[in-house]
Amino acid sequence: MALLINCPVCGKRNGYEFRYGGEDKGPRPDDESLSQASWCDYVHNNNCVAGIQKEWWFHKDGCGAWFTIYRDTRTNLEADTSADTSIPEVK
């Protein structure tokens, strides 16, 4: 895997050490507000952005932390967005 990932605990590590945890969709909505359709949409549907996306990764062969990174899905490079707030959160 060419991807390098910045783990907030362990630093920059090889992508092999991590497991992908999907797009960042925000916390689960409350049960009451959910219909079957909106529930399926939350669980199964993704935005599949061609560009910079916020996503979850798990450091399985490392510290065992879940964290988010920004990744450009076109270049498969982690995007440095620490100072950039213009990137919209994927909802």
Added chain:
Amino acid sequence: MDRLKDLPTLRIRTEDKVSFKYQGRALEALGGDTVATALFANGVRIFGRSLKYHRPRGLYSLDGECSNTMMRIDSVPNVRAETTSVKDGMNVEAQNGLRRQGFDPLGFMDALSWAMPAGFYYKVFHKPARIWPVAARQIRKAAGLGVISPDFEMAGRYDEIYPHADVCVLGGGPAGLNAALSAAESGLSVILLESRPWLGGFFDYRSKLHARAAELALEVANNPGIRVFTNAPVVGTYSDGLVTAFQRGSKADCFDERYIEVRATSTVVATGCIERPLLFENNEKPGVMQVGCAHRLARSWGILPGKKAVFSVGHDLGLEAAIDLADLGLEVRCVADVREDGQDPRLVGELQKRSIPFYRGWVATQAKGWNRLRSVTLGSVGGAHERRFDCDTLIASAGFTPVWGPIALGQTKMRFDLHTGFFLPERMPQNMYAAGRLLGLCDPASIEASGRLAGLEAAAGRGLDVAARMSAAREELEALPGTVRGSKLAMAPVKGKKAFICFDEDTTVKNIDQALSMGFDMPELIKRFTSAGTGPGQGGIPGHNLPLYVASSMRYQGEVRPTSMRAPLVPVLVATYAGANHDMAKRTGLHESQQAAGGVMERVGVWIRARRFSQEKSARAEVENVRNNVGILDGSTLGKFRIHGPDALKALQRVYVSDMARVVEGRMRYSAMCNEDGCVIDDGVITKLGENDFFFTTSTARAGVTAEWIRYHTRYDDWDYSIVNLTDAYGVINLAGPNSRKVLEKITDADVSNESFPFSCVRDFHIRSIPVRAMRLGFVGELSYEFHVPASFAQSLWEVLEEAGKELGMKNFGLEAQNTMRLEKGHVILGSESEQRTTLHDIGLGGLWSRDKARWKTVGAVALTHTEHQRGRLKLVGFKMEAPASKPPLDGSPIADGRVKGYVCTARYSTALSQPVGMALVEDELAGEGCRLPIFEDDCGGRLLYAKVVPMPFYDPEGKRMKS
């Protein structure tokens, strides 16, 4: 054949004799030979037959750019003889219908080439459709390269390494060596990859530069900052500085081939050039070879390429080779150079001195001969003059092709450079630098200087302050000769039909013309329609000529673009990717005891466990012993976790379907976890150790991902808890059977009576001096204790229990007996009685789900609500076989109306019930009590087995025995 002797450039060890077999004949080679050079030295001139026309093919380059020299070596097909070192005892066989040198029963195919225009296979064999299977069989027989036996097993030792460096230099020629040195001298760590067995590149075999190459190689070897991999071709380059390669090992190495994955901050590409093939009639006859091939054969391996040679070249290296080979004893009939001017005058003078006729602006137009070259016709580029020369060797080259694969993989566009005639990158990919010949440089000093500059650029890219040295290096490079004007000639002035642009696929220039006239106008499309460049050598032979030729045609309007490069740049054995393939499994702390007791061990997930303790497959004696007496089982593989911290309870509420607030100290609770779809993924018991402090078990298979799962589903909550995986830290011993209390009472002072330690409770006490956490569980349906002890105590506890149980006749039991007994109790094993789509409701455990904990957003709760009354789902049922004497089905499916209606999960013969019982997931219309299940299984011979759905558990439905 006698080799040339006493050349300083030689790479063979004359004292080191190697014997190998070719087509059953024993031949001799020298240490340092490749299979190709060894065969050439033994007089082999025809190395293979072409794919389509079965034309004889010989040695053309020495770097394996085409399929000409692919052979079957030690039963492995399609091995490139040119890049494989010959080894003692090697068995080499020719491929593709080449039974004997010089005769091929399918040789007549060449005469039929007129009937096979471009796109022949696409256009001819599809109408009517029924002829394709017949035609395909015949085509495959005639074409196709290599044969592999279905029983073939790959031998050899394979390995993999993942080194890191600041700079990865691709190519160990003069530019690469200098780049490595200047980067290392700046304090960076460097990895150098070279595909040939030695460093030096195109300096190595040239008499005046060989010493310099040796000097550079020595300097690199003595530099502790540089790690060199020779025999290591680059396979791919990727983002974030990843370079993949593989390395061929020698006898002294611990591998035959190993995968190399280099992670570097910067990459220097100094891969140099290969030669651009010259297109003329019969340009691939045995006897026609490239300049570097002929020159290296003589200088590195001491073999003259022939007796009488004609040269048709397009660059100064060709002139140099002609002079050098003439001095080594080759009769050079004449030298033609496609360039009208621009030659190095000193080289022209040297030719004159040796009275070698020199034709400027001339080129080979036709080679004649069948199995061997007999004569060559040269003509002026304009086509006005022609002359014929008898010869056995034609050394031909149109120019150079930069090896830009590693750069192109960085997703940069290549543009045609008018001066050099090269495709050069529009801009370099990030953190990648190029140096040397692939930029169009030819002067040795310039090449070295450009290497030094690239090494410094890499250092600057790494953030080092090398500005002063960089500008000095740049000035030095600018003062030296720059890039050389390259020959752009694509095609000699010939009218023939057999000028091959791609050797692997037998694609001729005529085929390209046909494709153009059919309206294909892009190299990418023409490549696919004519298959030029789609063979094993990929773009090695046609990569440069195809776009040049297409661009030179009148029909082409666009910009000149080469076809795309993709990894792997060179073919790699799948075995190399598979690597050493270590089979790793875990053993419990009781492994040796189990084995000594006669345990039949087998792999279960990541663990090795005892399946049974006798040869009898159903382990009936073990079952009966537990049911009537007492047995002991190693259950250490169970997943074991502690979770504690202020928000530990919240985390458990999130992942478990039951209400975890009801877990109280001293009592266990059985519960399950679901995924978001309500499908059950894990079950186990939870015990409370204190406020917000819990110990829980998971299934063996799930233990590896439990912590990840809980953390994932609480990732937005910022809850404060810690989870510790104690699976390997604790051993588990299960004591089960009606007599188990009698065993336990002998060895503990604790009160273990049914009143003070009842079913479903957990107690901490000591057995002798061993601290145990004991749980009263009923997985097998009898009075049973599960002891959790620190793993280092497991063996001691085992021995204490064995000793105490001896007089009662306590015996080991294994997984098989456990499985039968839990089946009789209707207890599920997730993964056996469930699959991806099975919800908690389907498996009959819906009662575990607490509906009134929505505020905890329990994982799967929403889906459990939605699927609770859903129809058409597979439901878990128990069944008994109608005929008590019938065998239990091994697997199989209930079928009705000719359709599969589910499948059998587990079925065993039940001693307690004296008949086979089982569990199955079946469609809900068959799930009602009393439904008849017609079961089909593979070896039932068409006779269905009949079973009836019955309520579970089968054994001791009230649970009196396990609660006793």
